[in-house]
Amino acid sequence: MNRYIILTKMMLKSFNLLDLKPGKPGKIHIKKLLLSVLLLVAFLPMMFGIGSLAFGGYSALSKIQQEGLILGAGFSMSSLIIFFFSIFYVMSVFYFSKDIESLLPLPLKPSEILASKFTVTLFYEYLTELVFLSPILIGFGIAGKEGLIYYLYSIVVFLTLPLLPLVYASIISILMMRFTSLAKNKDRFRIVGGTIAMLLAVGLNSFITKLGNSSLSAYELQQLLAQGNNSAVGTISGIFISNRFAVIALLYSKELKGFVNLAVFVLICLLFVMLFLSFGERTYFKGVVGMSEASTKRKKLKEAELRKSSEQKSALKTYTIKELRLLFRTPVYFMNCVLMNFLFPVFIILPFLVQSNDMQELQGLSTYIADGRGSAVVLAAAFCISVFVASTNGITASAISREGTNIFVCKYLPVSYKTQIMAKVLSGMSMGAVGTLSMLLAALIFIPIPVYLILLIVALSSLGIVFSSFAGIIIDLNFPKLVWDNEQKAVKQNFNVVLNMLVSIVMAGIPVFISIALHFTLWVTFSVIAVLFVILNLLLYNILSTVGVRLFEKIEI
Amino acid sequence: MIELINVSKSYNGMTKAVDDLTLAVPEGQIVGFLGPNGAGKTTTIKMIVGILNADSGSITINGIDIKERPIEAKRQFGFVPDSPDMFLRLKGIEYLNFIADIYKVPSDLRGQRVQELSQTFEMESALNDQIQSYSHGMRQKIIIMGVLIHDPSVWILDEPMTGLDPKSSFTLKEMMRNHAAEGKTVFFSTHVLEVAEKLCDRVAIINKGRLLFYGTMEEMREHFRSNGSLEKIFLEMTENE
Numbered sequence: 167m168n169r170y171i172i173l174t175k176m177m178l179k180s181f182n183l184l185d186l187k188p189g190k191p192g193k194i195h196i197k198k199l200l201l202s203v204l205l206l207v208a209f210l211p212m213m214f215g216i217g218s219l220a221f222g223g224y225s226a227l228s229k230i231q232q233e234g235l236i237l238g239a240g241f242s243m244s245s246l247i248i249f250f251f252s253i254f255y256v257m258s259v260f261y262f263s264k265d266i267e268s269l270l271p272l273p274l275k276p277s278e279i280l281a282s283k284f285t286v287t288l289f290y291e292y293l294t295e296l297v298f299l300s301p302i303l304i305g306f307g308i309a310g311k312e313g314l315i316y317y318l319y320s321i322v323v324f325l326t327l328p329l330l331p332l333v334y335a336s337i338i339s340i341l342m343m344r345f346t347s348l349a350k351n352k353d354r355f356r357i358v359g360g361t362i363a364m365l366l367a368v369g370l371n372s373f374i375t376k377l378g379n380s381s382l383s384a385y386e387l388q389q390l391l392a393q394g395n396n397s398a399v400g401t402i403s404g405i406f407i408s409n410r411f412a413v414i415a416l417l418y419s420k421e422l423k424g425f426v427n428l429a430v431f432v433l434i435c436l437l438f439v440m441l442f443l444s445f446g447e448r449t450y451f452k453g454v455v456g457m458s459e460a461s462t463k464r465k466k467l468k469e470a471e472l473r474k475s476s477e478q479k480s481a482l483k484t485y486t487i488k489e490l491r492l493l494f495r496t497p498v499y500f501m502n503c504v505l506m507n508f509l510f511p512v513f514i515i516l517p518f519l520v521q522s523n524d525m526q527e528l529q530g531l532s533t534y535i536a537d538g539r540g541s542a543v544v545l546a547a548a549f550c551i552s553v554f555v556a557s558t559n560g561i562t563a564s565a566i567s568r569e570g571t572n573i574f575v576c577k578y579l580p581v582s583y584k585t586q587i588m589a590k591v592l593s594g595m596s597m598g599a600v601g602t603l604s605m606l607l608a609a610l611i612f613i614p615i616p617v618y619l620i621l622l623i624v625a626l627s628s629l630g631i632v633f634s635s636f637a638g639i640i641i642d643l644n645f646p647k648l649v650w651d652n653e654q655k656a657v658k659q660n661f662n663v664v665l666n667m668l669v670s671i672v673m674a675g676i677p678v679f680i681s682i683a684l685h686f687t688l689w690v691t692f693s694v695i696a697v698l699f700v701i702l703n704l705l706l707y708n709i710l711s712t713v714g715v716r717l718f719e720k721i722e723i
Numbered sequence: 724m725i726e727l728i729n730v731s732k733s734y735n736g737m738t739k740a741v742d743d744l745t746l747a748v749p750e751g752q753i754v755g756f757l758g759p760n761g762a763g764k765t766t767t768i769k770m771i772v773g774i775l776n777a778d779s780g781s782i783t784i785n786g787i788d789i790k791e792r793p794i795e796a797k798r799q800f801g802f803v804p805d806s807p808d809m810f811l812r813l814k815g816i817e818y819l820n821f822i823a824d825i826y827k828v829p830s831d832l833r834g835q836r837v838q839e840l841s842q843t844f845e846m847e848s849a850l851n852d853q854i855q856s857y858s859h860g861m862r863q864k865i866i867i868m869g870v871l872i873h874d875p876s877v878w879i880l881d882e883p884m885t886g887l888d889p890k891s892s893f894t895l896k897e898m899m900r901n902h903a904a905e906g907k908t909v910f911f912s913t914h915v916l917e918v919a920e921k922l923c924d925r926v927a928i929i930n931k932g933r934l935l936f937y938g939t940m941e942e943m944r945e946h947f948r949s950n951g952s953l954e955k956i957f958l959e960m961t962e963n964e
Contacts, residue, residue, distance in 0.1 A: 353812070353853075462856040464848045467816060471851075475816055476823070476834045484824035488813065495812040495853075572809045578772040579825055580797035722775055 173282040208668050213301045220305030237413045240302035245331045245406040248291050252335030253363050255287045258498055258654030277447040291328040316419040323412045329435040330406050333442045343453035360501040408434040481581050485589035498653040503561045507601035511608030541619055542688040546678040552627035553634050556598030557670035560663035562638030565590035566646040567656045583718040584711055591635045598631035622692055629699040636706035638666040643717040724750050730780035740766040742932035748910045753903045755923035756912040759961050763932040764912040768881050772802045800877035801870030807862035811855035815865050826873035840868045859886040880911035920953045930961045
């Protein structure tokens, strides 16, 4: 137990999300402090939205005495989101973290290392919960005029709820790594394993949704709702089996029943953690020992291969290829920055496959496109989506951060900073283009879009991708996160990526909103957005070549 | 030719890592850079190659100022950093080609050099594997090969012998001698005093950011009126600080 606490403390020291004090003790960067305030402000509307949804839902559902559904739905959603994020976190904290090599020689039990790493991941999940779950708890509490005990119970639920999804994600990951550790080319297998885990999460999610929809007929549901007395809470099921008790605990916080259910909830969660630890005690090391082994062929290059590979390329081209190679070959980067570009179409197609009656709506959509105003809306929406997709890959918004402490290499190479920046931008833009194109292809399967509209969409999207890539690297040049002990921290736990998403969505959303609100025609929509983003891109390019280069120059480690 | 004039660098505006350092590394010589841990060796080297900016003073390589014309200055030298753990997910051959592209080495020339160098360093069968599969010494070798592939006139090496096997270490020392004999410049830092004693035409000794001594071995013995080894002189010099 003692060793667990020491270990956890040590690991939490590197839990520095914003990197406020990079290596310089006692000195907090004003710029970074401002950034964190800005991010908080950016999240507030969303949290407020969720909170007021819970608040409003309460008054509606309490009329039929089913307000418990709000908590039930909120807990299920939070659990799912946590489960989804956990797959990423667990993979990187349990396996890809650099501290593994220094921990393995120490006389520690697998479960001790695992428990510490589990705790670290738990802290990340609390941050996620803060955004999604806390507004629901508070909104519900205010609407129900709940007392002190409700809020005390809420805190317990808040602290305990992520345990179950985290245990699930951990077990899936440990099993996956147990088997991929047998493989020869570990990096490639890990990439495959990560992809499978992600697809599993997506698939499981839609499966549960479908299950939830079909297990009760509409009539049964009506009957159940009519009973009142929060009877519908009983239908909360799915894989997060303990959530039901948490709902009841909060609903009856004033009674003994509430306390008993809370105790049951906490006990179930702790039981799962115990099960997980004893499972990990036997399995964890089998996957993690030898993590750093890399496959080798030790085969001589043939002369023809050598000649082919030694073709001279420009600095920009060779640098861009280097960036892309690292993105594709580093498992964490692949999962976060590359895979998402291909997964978006899956996210879109999957719901259609699950719910087949949506096909008729699609037919309606194509006639809508054929009429002039419809095509303007489609163009604007497609533009917005492509900017969003490009910004979520986070390639340029983490391009400097990903260099880590090896940033010094960029400094002694005889390549101008501008060229290096542009190579990083190009790698981000090409993946953004892949994302948009695969979305477009997926859309074309279901909706016949006329050729001229496709061309317009491609033209506008290109401008949007350029914008998002430029904005991303400008942000990362300002706040590079260079000190990290696992690659995940450079991409997923990097607020630059989130900030770039916010900036991109807002900047793309405003003109799109205006053109839809003012009923612009297709060509007016196209011209307005095109002109605006050409100007914006020129402006950002200018900033990059002057301020950006200076910022790059100044980065020292 | 590397020239440092009154170069200073402090961290956090407080601790002076390098203090008013003036040093000229002439052509045709091997100059060793010695000093205890934390003396400012790596900081100095990082300033020469453009990783760190000096607070004051000027640094030129072959007469080109690193601050004013950085790209040209960087073309003059090849640099081996103290840790070779970089580009781990590139294959050896990809790394060499990356460097060759950056330094604009023409295709035919680089093919020939890759073959020669991989034979010399016995890396032929490793080139097609990712650098992360290499041992420390092999990583060191691939970085050194990356320097040699663009054949710079100035070599700057930070602890280049660390991790090399005896044969590769010998080869590298031979190469350094040949390079200096061709009238070019070699500047390297080391902790291994025997290497410095046998290999260097001159040694520069630094402690707490200040240059304690710069000259040939004979000059040093004369200066300190000692017949002792470099080790003895070094220990006395750095302890009396």
